[in-house]
Amino acid sequence: MPESPIRKLVPYAEKAKKKGRKVYHLNIGQPDIETPEVALNAIRNYDENVVAYSHSAGNLSYREKLTEYYKQNNITVTPDDIIVSAGASEAILFAMNSCLDEGDEVIIPEPFYANYNGFAINAGVTVKPIPSSIKDGFALPPIADFEKAITDKTKAIMICNPNNPTGYLYSKEELETLRKIVLKYDLFLFADEVYREFTYDNHKHFSVMELDGLDEHVVMIDSVSKRYSACGFRIGCMVSRNEKVMATALKFAQARLSPPSFGQVAAEAALDTPKEYFDQVLQEYYNRRQIVVESINKMEGAFCPQPKGAFYVVASLPIDNADRFCQWLLEDYEYENQTVMLAPATGFYSTEGSGRQEVRISYVLNVDDLKKAMDVLENALKNYPGREI
Amino acid sequence: MPESPIRKLVPYAEKAKKKGRKVYHLNIGQPDIETPEVALNAIRNYDENVVAYSHSAGNLSYREKLTEYYKQNNITVTPDDIIVSAGASEAILFAMNSCLDEGDEVIIPEPFYANYNGFAINAGVTVKPIPSSIKDGFALPPIADFEKAITDKTKAIMICNPNNPTGYLYSKEELETLRKIVLKYDLFLFADEVYREFTYDNHKHFSVMELDGLDEHVVMIDSVSKRYSACGFRIGCMVSRNEKVMATALKFAQARLSPPSFGQVAAEAALDTPKEYFDQVLQEYYNRRQIVVESINKMEGAFCPQPKGAFYVVASLPIDNADRFCQWLLEDYEYENQTVMLAPATGFYSTEGSGRQEVRISYVLNVDDLKKAMDVLENALKNYPGREI
Numbered sequence: 001m002p003e004s005p006i007r008k009l010v011p012y013a014e015k016a017k018k019k020g021r022k023v024y025h026l027n028i029g030q031p032d033i034e035t036p037e038v039a040l041n042a043i044r045n046y047d048e049n050v051v052a053y054s055h056s057a058g059n060l061s062y063r064e065k066l067t068e069y070y071k072q073n074n075i076t077v078t079p080d081d082i083i084v085s086a087g088a089s090e091a092i093l094f095a096m097n098s099c100l101d102e103g104d105e106v107i108i109p110e111p112f113y114a115n116y117n118g119f120a121i122n123a124g125v126t127v128k129p130i131p132s133s134i135k136d137g138f139a140l141p142p143i144a145d146f147e148k149a150i151t152d153k154t155k156a157i158m159i160c161n162p163n164n165p166t167g168y169l170y171s172k173e174e175l176e177t178l179r180k181i182v183l184k185y186d187l188f189l190f191a192d193e194v195y196r197e198f199t200y201d202n203h204k205h206f207s208v209m210e211l212d213g214l215d216e217h218v219v220m221i222d223s224v225s226k227r228y229s230a231c232g233f234r235i236g237c238m239v240s241r242n243e244k245v246m247a248t249a250l251k252f253a254q255a256r257l258s259p260p261s262f263g264q265v266a267a268e269a270a271l272d273t274p275k276e277y278f279d280q281v282l283q284e285y286y287n288r289r290q291i292v293v294e295s296i297n298k299m300e301g302a303f304c305p306q307p308k309g310a311f312y313v314v315a316s317l318p319i320d321n322a323d324r325f326c327q328w329l330l331e332d333y334e335y336e337n338q339t340v341m342l343a344p345a346t347g348f349y350s351t352e353g354s355g356r357q358e359v360r361i362s363y364v365l366n367v368d369d370l371k372k373a374m375d376v377l378e379n380a381l382k383n384y385p386g387r388e389i
Numbered sequence: 390m391p392e393s394p395i396r397k398l399v400p401y402a403e404k405a406k407k408k409g410r411k412v413y414h415l416n417i418g419q420p421d422i423e424t425p426e427v428a429l430n431a432i433r434n435y436d437e438n439v440v441a442y443s444h445s446a447g448n449l450s451y452r453e454k455l456t457e458y459y460k461q462n463n464i465t466v467t468p469d470d471i472i473v474s475a476g477a478s479e480a481i482l483f484a485m486n487s488c489l490d491e492g493d494e495v496i497i498p499e500p501f502y503a504n505y506n507g508f509a510i511n512a513g514v515t516v517k518p519i520p521s522s523i524k525d526g527f528a529l530p531p532i533a534d535f536e537k538a539i540t541d542k543t544k545a546i547m548i549c550n551p552n553n554p555t556g557y558l559y560s561k562e563e564l565e566t567l568r569k570i571v572l573k574y575d576l577f578l579f580a581d582e583v584y585r586e587f588t589y590d591n592h593k594h595f596s597v598m599e600l601d602g603l604d605e606h607v608v609m610i611d612s613v614s615k616r617y618s619a620c621g622f623r624i625g626c627m628v629s630r631n632e633k634v635m636a637t638a639l640k641f642a643q644a645r646l647s648p649p650s651f652g653q654v655a656a657e658a659a660l661d662t663p664k665e666y667f668d669q670v671l672q673e674y675y676n677r678r679q680i681v682v683e684s685i686n687k688m689e690g691a692f693c694p695q696p697k698g699a700f701y702v703v704a705s706l707p708i709d710n711a712d713r714f715c716q717w718l719l720e721d722y723e724y725e726n727q728t729v730m731l732a733p734a735t736g737f738y739s740t741e742g743s744g745r746q747e748v749r750i751s752y753v754l755n756v757d758d759l760k761k762a763m764d765v766l767e768n769a770l771k772n773y774p775g776r777e778i
Contacts, residue, residue, distance in 0.1 A: 007643065034438045043435055043651060049423045051621035051655070086475045086623065089645035097511065102491070118644030122486065124513060232440035232650025234475065234623075254396065255507030256478035261621025262432060262651035266440070 004114050005323050005347035012330035013341050022338040023330070024373035026361045029164065031311070033229040033281055035270075042269030043262060053258040057250055058084025058237065062268040066237065069271050073196065075209040075220075075239075083238045083249050084259045088194050088223035089115065091238040095219045096123035098248040099188045104155040106190070109141050111314060111348030111355060113164045113192070128154070129350045134316050134358065137305035138166035140174040146181050156188035157181065162195040162205065162309025165348045165360040167289075169199055169309035172206040179211045189214065194223040194236070195310040197278060200286050203308045215241040226311075228270045229281075233263035285311050288363035288370055295374035296361075299381055301389040314345055316358050320386035322346055326359065328384060335376045342377075357388075393503050394712050394736035401719035402730050411727040412719070413762035415750045418553065420700070422618040422673070424659075425666055431658030432651060442647040446639055447473025447626065451657040455626065458660050462585065464598040464609075464628075472627045472638050473648045477583050477612035478504065480627035484608045485512035487637040488577045493544040495579070498530050500703060500737030500744060502553045502581070517543070518739045523705050523747065526694035527555035529563040535570050545577035546570065551584040551594065551698025554737045554749040556678075558588055558698035561595040568600045578603065583612040583625070584699040586667060589675050592697045604630040615700075617659045618670075622652035674700050677752035677759055684763035685750075688770055690778045703734055705747050709775035711735055715748065717773060724765045731766075746777075 006027055016023050057063065063079035070077050085091040100106065102124040108116060110129035120127045130145045132138040146157065157178060161170045182189045191208040199205050208218045223236035240246055253259075289306075292313055296304040301318030319325040322344035329339050343362070345355030363370060381387065395416055405412050446452065452468035459466050474480040489495065491513040497505060499518035509516045519534045521527040535546070546567060550559045571578045580597040588594050597607045612625035629635055642648075678695075681702055685693035690707030708714040711733035718728050732751070734744030752759060770776065 003640070004643075030441050032439065035440045040435065040438075040440070044433055046429065046432055049429075050421065051424045051429075051619050052419050053620040086479075086649065087646060090475075093645075102513065115644045115646075118641065122511075122641070122644070124491065230440050231442040232647065234647070234649040251392070252507065252511070254393075255504045255511070256482075257476060257504075258621065258623070260475065260623040260649040260652055262655070263649055266651070 005326070005344040009326055009330060009341065012327055016330045016339055020337065021334055024338065024340045024365060024369055024376065026363070026365065026373055027341045027343040028362055028364060029226070030231055031226065031229040031364050032366065033284070035230050036228055036273040036277055038272050039228060039230060039266040039270035043266050046262065046265060051261055054261050054264060056253040056258050058082065058259050059264050059268065062264050065268055065271050070209075073207065075207050077209070077239055077241065081239055081241050081246065083246065083253050084264060085236045085238055085253070086234045086259055087225060088192060088221050088236040089119070091221045091223070091236045092116070092119045092190070092192070093122060094238050094249040094252050095190055095221060096120065096125055097252055098245050099219065100125045100155050103153060105151060105153040106156040106158050107146060107149050107154060108158045110350060111138070111165050111345055113160055114347045116158065117350065126153070127350055131351065131354065132166070132168075134303065134305060134314060137307065138163065138168040138314065140170060140177065143177055143181060150185055154185065154187065156190055158190040158192070160192040162198060162307070164195065164310055165312050165343070165345065166314045167307025167310045167312045169203055169205065169307070175206055175208060175211060179214060182214060182217050187217065189218050190221065191218070192221040194221065194226050197227050198282070198285060198311060199309045200282070200289060201308060205309070209239065217242070219245065224267045224270060228273060230266065230270065233266050234260050235263040235267040285363065287367055288365075289313070291367060291370050291374065292361055292363050295378070299378050302381065311363050313361050313363070314358050315361060318381060318387055318389045319357055319384060320388050321356050322359050324386055325384060328386070329380055333380050333383065335379045338372065338376050340373045340376050340380070394715070394733040398715055398719060398730065401716055405719045405728055409726065410723055413727065413729045413754060413758060413765065415752070415754065415762060416730045416732040417751055417753060418615070419620055420615065420618040420753050421755065422670055424619050425617055425662040427661050428617060428619065428655040428659035432655050435651065435654060440650055443650050443653060445642040445647050447471065447648050448653050448657070451653050454657055454660050459598075462596065464596050466598070466628055466630065470628055470630050470635065472635065472642050473653060474625045474627055474642070475623045475648055476614060477581060477610050477625040478508070480610045480612070480625045481505070481508045481579070481581070482511060483627050483638040483641050484579055484610060485509065485514055486641055487634050488608065489514045489544050492542060494540060494542045495545040495547050496535060496538050496543060497547045499739060500527070500554050500734055502549055503736045505547065506739065515542070516739055520740065520743065521555070523692070523694060523703060526696065527552065527557040527703065529559055529566065532566055532570060539574055543574065543576065545579055547579040547581070549581040551587060551696070553584065553699055554701050554732070554734065555703045556696025556699045556701045558592055558594065558696070564595055564597060564600060568603060571603060571606050576606065577608060578606050579608050579610065581610040583610065583615050586616050587671070587674060587700060588698045589671070589678060590697060594698070598628065606631070608634065613656045613659060617662060619655065619659065622655050623649050624652040624656040674752065676756055677754075678702070680756060680759050680763065681750055681752050684767070688767050691770065700752050702750050702752070703747050704750060707770060707776055707778045708746055708773060709777050710745050711748050713775055714773060717775070718769055722769050722772065724768045727761065727765050729762045729765050729769070
């Protein structure tokens with residue numbers, strides 16, 4: 001597996017810190033938001049004496065409660081339509097292994113979450129990227145682009161909605177377009193919906209599970225990591241109404257015995273998180289997005305769409321090479337003894353050469369730090385030797 | 390993936406229970422022993438506010454403490470030689486994916502832990518079984534059998550020591566034999582050592598990590614599940630001194646982000662489990678093994694070796710077909726309204742037709758229940774219509 005561009009930067013970030021520099025981490029997907037008390041209390045009150053394997057598909061009590069949560073989100077499923085996994089990561093692996101064979105192709109609009117590549121390699125599947133463009137905010141590529149990419153080996157389309165890395169929120173209309181392609185070519189539709197709650201400007205998430213007539217086609221991937229700022233729980237799930245797919249996925253789940261028991265207890269309790277928690281978190285992310293988008297669009301030669309979801313933006317910058325720029329920021333640059341760590345967008349494209357003038361910015365810092373980080377970035381762009389307007 | 394013979398029995402066990410029958414579960418690997426208090430207390434005192442991703446290789450504090458534990462077991466490793474995983478399951482996947490390519494072959498003495506098949510399918514690897522025999526207690530097959538099985542595609546030998554399902558403990562001499570084969574044919578040697586602590590009659594476990602000159606060849610698989618009766622932690626690890634293998638495995642680990650955070654906290658604390666805990670547990674398992682082995686060998690036409698490790702035995706019984714017998718026990722038989730659930734050994738052999746007169750018995754019940762279960766089995770054998778002496 002190739003090394004990701006972000007991983008390559010880690011030693012430079014460490015060196016910068018050793019020099020005493022403050023490094024603002026805008027490169028990560030780890031929220032700084034607190035995990036809900038109700039979830040942590042469930043762990044603190046854990047009262048079993050034997051920490052046993054759970055059901056391979058996850059505790060029934062948790063899956064039952066999840067169906068209520070999904071119902072509130074307009075998604076009707078039964079506990080049998082859910083397999084609890086070690087994060088969305090394992091759910092993606094289960095989905096690929098259960099639906100696809102060695103050598104099959106999956107179409108993914110790029111830029112896309114870089115780890116999909118790792119799971120595809122693991123499952124022996126080939127990713128066929130089709131480009132989305134920063135110009136229209138990374139909207140769904142035209143139907144013609146999907147049709148051009150489809151071959152005899154194409155078995156699935158995969159999306160992330162709201163999107164990591166772009167923050168783009170697919171509309172109901174875009175998903176209806178996907179529905180037609182999926183039915184026409186008899187494909188699976190995988191949708192990673194782990195950022196479901198994070199939508200702004202009164203936009204509501206529309207799930208692939210709400211599409212009509214796709215019960216045999218749709219596999220939804222979910223996780224509690226971002227929703228409850230609970231990345232360490234390692235609890236996600238795979239959701240599908242396709243019984244055959246779920247039966248196969250269950251065998252993979254049985255081979256690894258069970259998902260984490262403590263994480264399941266915490267995740268089940270997290271479903272009782274009060275609405276106020278999300279109101280506050282959403283307001284906080286909204287404020288951060290405003291700072292990032294406004295700041296970047298004020299920088300000369302830079303552009304950033306205003307995404308409707310998640311907590312990421314992909315911005316285009318006036319630079320020769322994002323990998324080089326991000327390394328330079330850590331290795332050679334400081335502004336009042338501060339610098340920023342960004343994710344070069346090259347890692348989110350699988351088409352060679354794409355994303356060289358783009359970076360992903362995660363707004364996982366508090367408003368004050370975010371403002372300082374934007375100042376650092378603005379000054380850095382003015383001083384970067386590889387500046388290209 | 391094929392359905393395992395044990396899984397097929399589950400609905401019959403449920404039906405038996407619905408009829409009000411007491412079912413003694415001798416079919417499972419879930420110990421009834423309590424998880425150490427020191428581990429549970431660590432979870433109850435969990436004091437982080439954000440449950441974040443850990444390092445992809447696991448918390449450094451845990452890996453450092455693990456090196457001390459290994460040192461006490463005569464295994465010298467550094468924290469960089471360890472990747473913490475979601476149970477031994479994930480560690481086996483990492484090992485196979487990092488060392489083997491699609492189509493490669495791995496030789497495993499059979500009977501072997503059935504889930505190895507699932508991981509091999511997942512990694513695109515072919516399992517080549519070579520038979521071990523109940524007659525010599527499932528000792529290591531002769532070197533000639535290994536050599537006969539080796540082809541151009543053979544890249545690894547895998548053992549489980551102490552063994553699941555047989556309980557066999559490989560001697561230092563047997564491991565030295567394996568060492569020679571591994572060096573002669575330049576193979577990897579995977580060893581699943583999750584039952585390391587469970588050895589009886591003053592026998593001590595000898596690890597593949599203690600073999601000389603195999604740093605580039607050996608990958609050891611470990612887990613806290615059995616050691617601390619902590620199956621639900623989902624914490625294991627992959628251990629190897631081969632830097633290239635560990636670098637590749639780390640990329641797979643990074644793709645799935647991190648192992649479970651709560652489980653790691655509990656597992657790290659579990660390393661402080663007092664010696665008395667193990668003394669008691671070992672005495673308990675010793676007593677149980679005596680009951681099972683003595684009882685079975687008193688039954689007419691039955692035979693059971695006296696294994697030196699783990700908490701399993703494979704017994705040969707005077708029956709026509711183990712799958713049929715185990716189903717009959719649940720579906721058609723009762724003795725004073727009780728019955729037993731056993732694991733047909735057929736699931737532990739990948740050679741078609743092998744293990745048809747053998748069952749695996751896990752001694753994970755308390756002494757009183759175990760005695761009752763043995764009475765039920767003895768009577769069942771007398772009454773089974775497919776009895777074959």
